[in-house]
Amino acid sequence: MINLSLKELSEGLKQKKFSSVELTQFFLNRLDLHNSSINAFITIDKDKSLAMAKHSDEIIKEGNQDYLTGIPIAQKDIFCAEGWKTSCGSKMLDNFIAPYDSTVISKFNAVGAVNLGKTNMDEFAMGSSNETSFYGNVKNPWDIKTVPGGSSGGSAAAVAGRLVPAATATDTGGSIRQPASLCGLTGLKPTYGLVSRYGMIAFASSLDQAGPMCHTAEDCAAMMNVMSGHDPKDSTSIQRAKENYLTGISDPIKGLKIGVPKEFFSEGLDPEVEKIIERGINEYKKLGAEIVEISLPNNHLSIPVYYVIAPAEASSNLSRYDGVRYGYRTKEYDDLMEMYCKTREEGFGEEVKRRIMIGTYVLSAGYYDAYYLKAQKIRRLISEDFKKAFENCDVILGPSAPSVAFPIGEKKEDPLKMYMQDVYTISTNLAGLPGLSMPAGLMNELPVGIQLIGNYFSEAKLLNIANIFQMNTDWHNLSPEEFK
Numbered sequence: 412m413i414n415l416s417l418k419e420l421s422e423g424l425k426q427k428k429f430s431s432v433e434l435t436q437f438f439l440n441r442l443d444l445h446n447s448s449i450n451a452f453i454t455i456d457k458d459k460s461l462a463m464a465k466h467s468d469e470i471i472k473e474g475n476q477d478y479l480t481g482i483p484i485a486q487k488d489i490f491c492a493e494g495w496k497t498s499c500g501s502k503m504l505d506n507f508i509a510p511y512d513s514t515v516i517s518k519f520n521a522v523g524a525v526n527l528g529k530t531n532m533d534e535f536a537m538g539s540s541n542e543t544s545f546y547g548n549v550k551n552p553w554d555i556k557t558v559p560g561g562s563s564g565g566s567a568a569a570v571a572g573r574l575v576p577a578a579t580a581t582d583t584g585g586s587i588r589q590p591a592s593l594c595g596l597t598g599l600k601p602t603y604g605l606v607s608r609y610g611m612i613a614f615a616s617s618l619d620q621a622g623p624m625c626h627t628a629e630d631c632a633a634m635m636n637v638m639s640g641h642d643p644k645d646s647t648s649i650q651r652a653k654e655n656y657l658t659g660i661s662d663p664i665k666g667l668k669i670g671v672p673k674e675f676f677s678e679g680l681d682p683e684v685e686k687i688i689e690r691g692i693n694e695y696k697k698l699g700a701e702i703v704e705i706s707l708p709n710n711h712l713s714i715p716v717y718y719v720i721a722p723a724e725a726s727s728n729l730s731r732y733d734g735v736r737y738g739y740r741t742k743e744y745d746d747l748m749e750m751y752c753k754t755r756e757e758g759f760g761e762e763v764k765r766r767i768m769i770g771t772y773v774l775s776a777g778y779y780d781a782y783y784l785k786a787q788k789i790r791r792l793i794s795e796d797f798k799k800a801f802e803n804c805d806v807i808l809g810p811s812a813p814s815v816a817f818p819i820g821e822k823k824e825d826p827l828k829m830y831m832q833d834v835y836t837i838s839t840n841l842a843g844l845p846g847l848s849m850p851a852g853l854m855n856e857l858p859v860g861i862q863l864i865g866n867y868f869s870e871a872k873l874l875n876i877a878n879i880f881q882m883n884t885d886w887h888n889l890s891p892e893e894f895k
């Protein structure tokens with residue numbers, strides 16, 4: 412059961428090999444057995460999940476089954492789900508029960524998917540190792556002494572440990588692709604605006620985007636068929652015809668032009684990781700692709716630019732947590748100002764406070780031009796680099812992360828080292844482009860991911876290119892020993 416794809420689970424439900432209640436109970440039992448060792452979930456509510464499964468069985472009985480009907484999916488704790496605690500990994504929202512569904516959640520509900528629980532994450536999605544969560548760090552099922560990546564580390568660990576068939580995640584600077592890479596999964600960050608952000612707790616609004624975390628490209632395509640689409644409730648959601656990401660997923664890729672950016676293979680990349688990426692490139696050559704060298708000359712500026720823009724937006728977004736309307740409020744205070752200050756001092760963790768301080772600084776009247784405005788200009792240059800690159804290739808290939816999963820605690824005290832984890836992923840968010848990470852091998856028994864970056868709205872193509880790789884390789888089928 413734990414190795415079945417979403418398609419096979421869907422078939423099994425259709426042929427009545429098992430019911431949704433049985434399937435959900437099966438995965439709830441897996442959670443009982445394994446979640447305590449990896450801490451992948453913040454909220455598990457068996458009664459709620461089983462009630463949803465019962466409802467899904469009714470839908471199937473009536474003959475209205477959709478691809479994901481009756482299948483348990485874990486939801487990152489950044490998505491508001493009515494009646495479920497939605498904490499975003501923060502003490503600030505530890506007592507917050509969402510009064511409404513985010514669009515992503517309502518789309519899963521509409522097709523009768525089962526919510527198996529809310530997954531652990533870095534506080535307000537700030538982090539690359541899942542060590543900033545108020546609920547404790549998540550452990551990587553491949554080696555529980557190492558991090559799963561972040562910020563969607565709970566979703567990644569849950570899928571990698573086969574505690575759930577698939578999960579949702581979000582990516583502001585790499586939070587789908589980097590944990591997918593470190594946990595041996597396929598994760599897709601879609602084009603900005605393709606998936607609605609309504610009800611998804613905001614970190615940096617011009618960068619945040621939700622996507623799937625799965626074993627395979629085919630599973631990601633099935634998830635995208637549910638998650639994507641225009642939403643009038645999100646003003647940045649894009650109005651365009653809905654695609655079926657499964658159509659064409661096995662089309663031949665002969666003649667495909669793959670661009671390899673030379674800047675992605677310089678200092679900082681682990682030489683063993685580099686070898687694995689090169690083996691992946693050779694695999695594509697064998698499959699009929701043409702490889703061309705390209706350049707993304709401003710990529711080295713993406714981390715500094717991101718750490719101006721993302722904190723600026725975060726400082727504004729997080730100003731709403733003031734102890735007045737919802738969330739945490741300090742116990743003792745004499746006046747309103749003291750209530751604000753103590754609430755935010757006690758409710759936010761260290762990394763979140765660091766970002767709020769950087770953000771307010773770069774937006775302040777005296778420094779706005781020097782930092783924020785400058786960063787926005789360089790952001791444009793980074794987008795232009797991609798535009799030029801796509802004149803010479805159909806897709807860009809490189810590493811997803813500079814290394815494999817690192818030991819818990821190793822980078823926690825050094826934010827700059829931690830920030831380097833996203834050196835290959837952040838530019839994609841700054842440009843609003845789609846990016847995918849998929850397993851390409853093991854180094855010291857830990858997974859290594861290949862990243863594919865496409866032009867705007869090329870998700871179907873990216874999933875196709877990844878699927879062809881997966882039809883010819885076996886890396887996506889590997890599982891961590893203790894979770895088999």
Ligand code: GLN
Nearest residue numbers: 536537538583584585586
């Ligand atoms: N690691 C990056 C950060 O800490 C990206 C996080 C994300 O994509 N949510 O901000």
